[in-house]
Amino acid sequence: MAFTSHDIEQIAARIPDGAKIALPPDYSGCAMAVIRALIRRGAKNLHIVGVPSVGLQGDMLIGAGCVATLETAAVTMGELGIAPRFINAAKQGSIKLLDGTCPAIHAGLQAAEKGIPYMPLRGLLGSDLLEHREDWKRGENPFGEDDPLVLIPAIKPDVALFHVAKADRKGNAWIGVRRELMLMAHAAKQTFITAEEIVDEDLLADEIVAAGTIPGLYVTAVAEAKQGAWPVGLGGRYAPDAAHIAHYYEQARSDDGFQRYLADHVHAPKAAE
């Protein structure tokens, strides 16, 4: 409960091997600086939960061998195409895939947020997703007749990790309309946040700002990280670095290229931070 202030490497050190880690899509607020630090520290056996999909973060962690299980509605690099290291791992069968669908991931996190073991959901019946998800169950609507439903178990991440525009010294973090980040923080056991800036004023003091703020109550630690979402960008602040992402996409299409990318941009001293 006691909120602490950290640097990037400290946060990466506090995310243990084997953790179930919830990550947002590229457009929502990605703590890319921590992702690079996780690769530097050689994180292993992570269980990634894409909320509800995952982009560059997932591809990099998979390529660097940090991932054992991937639970997501999709892995996408947007208009560039399909995430290359993810594709490679899927074809090789080197990671366990828990293919899902966006609303089921949100529902699983909402179940964790409410402390209930599962959430019933419409749709899904007849999908091969349901065939392959041994953790999902079929159920019946107890308030109807012959009305099948799918029951999605709670998703309780060990860690939620994301990047925001602004946090304060009490750990309150402003996310605006990106409420999936609040859901992640509510559902997860620990929440680590990077912020473009850490401000002195209390973000909960102003009623307008408070409406888009995660209370520090849910936040384990915050680190300041200028351009912390680079290269994927941060909505309302800075655009994705399209040239760099295209460079990544080209490099990551081969094993060697990906290793060169890591050497140049992740392991190189203070590459981007």
Place this chain on the structure above:
Amino acid sequence: MAFTSHDIEQIAARIPDGAKIALPPDYSGCAMAVIRALIRRGAKNLHIVGVPSVGLQGDMLIGAGCVATLETAAVTMGELGIAPRFINAAKQGSIKLLDGTCPAIHAGLQAAEKGIPYMPLRGLLGSDLLEHREDWKRGENPFGEDDPLVLIPAIKPDVALFHVAKADRKGNAWIGVRRELMLMAHAAKQTFITAEEIVDEDLLADEIVAAGTIPGLYVTAVAEAKQGAWPVGLGGRYAPDAAHIAHYYEQARSDDGFQRYLADHVHAPKAAE
């Protein structure tokens, strides 16, 4: 979907007799001017859902004979004591009581918001609430063993009705941290809102304001009502009119007194509006 601008009496006219109507507690944002208009138009057989409890609005509607069913976690006049017309009706057995508990009301509305027939919930087992709620069911956790749960059916109000500080000409309504109002709007078939002021700017245009705003997508009609929450007050804008509420409390303790209150403050031409 097409949002329209109305006056108070028009809104009251569009809330039909027999409607299931979701109302917030006194501290959240009460459309008191519409409540008085509903009494003036002689609304009948309303099913009130307190989200999760209800105060003066409920007591007035019950006293005026507008209510057939009351579904709520509590009826309270705060520190004054217990709502007098509610108590009278409970003792007389003149309205149907669906006594609930706050999280079950929120869960029922969330089920409606998600389009699912029910939401499982912890707690409640062994409570006499469960014994008397024929619409609640007992269930088992399909992901556990010998782990009983309570299943709360979706609460889908015909109408959500509340008061906000600010709305714009597209029906967007700013509610700040009062997210239960957003849940009500999501869950209800129609949402009627009164606002202290209707502004020209688009409340969704600014990223900070947008975070606390219900999109017009969910709003059926908005009416401007200055001091629209009088006498219960509007958080951040004006305090409850404690003297008036105390006067109500005294009057409402007798049938005659309550009728005098209605004559003076509800039926009197433009009493408070």
Place this chain on the structure above:
Amino acid sequence: MTDCKPEELLIASIADMLTGLRHVAVGNSSPIPGAAALLTRARSKGELRVSLLGSRKHTAFTDGGKELFDCAAEGRIDAFFLGGGQIDGEANINLVGIGDYPQTKVRFPGSFGSAYLYFLIPRVILFREEHTDRVLVPKVDFISAPGTSPANVYRPGGPHALVTGRCIFDFDKAAKRFTLRSVHPGHTVQEIRENTGFDFDEPAKVPETPTPDAGTLALIRGRIGEEIAETYPAFAARVFAAA
């Protein structure tokens, strides 16, 4: 000692039960528990977080009415307070009414969140100043929330103690019984027996509830009085104005 008001004794006694916790929530219309939580926070050097419902300043929820309940279900709230129009010897509480439901002879406001929070928050402190056999009954007429549950019911939470204007009881979940912990100064065990509708255990020698020391009293009358006045101005004026 003699100038310690009953409210101050209750505030200090409850505050002691909250020491070492991380997060205490306090419901509406609860000035004494609220002041107690603020007192513990003041002494905790920032370790205790307090969520005071109804306060703009001392609450940090931003997700609407459901957040308190979700937060409790997530295991993020360590202590809470519940009252009751009736409380019985098995710690069942009744916030609905006296007589046959639904047409009760006496009607209370309703169960609020009790039927949920009593199950999920580890340390629920029952608080009711009025200590009479009208309130403390052998068996409640309506169980808003039960004091205990069968072993298969998910229940990390439950009753920790019962604090009244006359004494403090501890609750033993296995035995489903209250035990008198201490009697407030000026009250007696016999008086408590006479005014309690349920049977309870008591130690061979029943201690007196300790009164707050001078430092604690000064803190209550100073900073805590100011902090609680934001939410409960009438209470603060009545109890602390002449202090």
Place this chain on the structure above:
Amino acid sequence: MTDCKPEELLIASIADMLTGLRHVAVGNSSPIPGAAALLTRARSKGELRVSLLGSRKHTAFTDGGKELFDCAAEGRIDAFFLGGGQIDGEANINLVGIGDYPQTKVRFPGSFGSAYLYFLIPRVILFREEHTDRVLVPKVDFISAPGTSPANVYRPGGPHALVTGRCIFDFDKAAKRFTLRSVHPGHTVQEIRENTGFDFDEPAKVPETPTPDAGTLALIRGRIGEEIAETYPAFAARVFAAA
């Protein structure tokens, strides 16, 4: 006629399918459906609401990632668009991969919200520019979302039409079959048969897809081009720059 680009034909054709609706949502990476929805909105005099995912200006959600799905489940979205790495003759769609799951030979990004929205949104328009027997297959290798469901499955939504770079199909839910509605100018029924992996019905005489009139084309190239450029600048530059 001859200066109508293929993208403009598709935009106008899809827009016609949205006339009279109240709310159309468009997923990410969907410039042509997005432009179509904006075109219908422009002609609807404010009656149509468009939620364009990925757009700051043309979307109005404020409740996070779940809101699109909740909104669909509440019945507040009338039309949506889905694609597919494979689409079969029963309108099953595959967004996962080709070959045996999980170690597929070809892997697609994943199912996104298809397994849900296909059930709940009344008018789902399948859109895939590439019209080959690689995409339009007899039977998908993996069903991300099925085209039809048994009668007892809650399913207010489902496939309405399939729009490709060569033609438009209607879908008959009872027969579980596509019927050719129209062939785009410059294409033939025979060519479509050859490039479609599944069997489909066709009317005695297959009409040509109507090209947009001058007013519509001007609207597309003017206001719609500007509006869609906010979210898809590269697409807008490529299609509308020389217009």
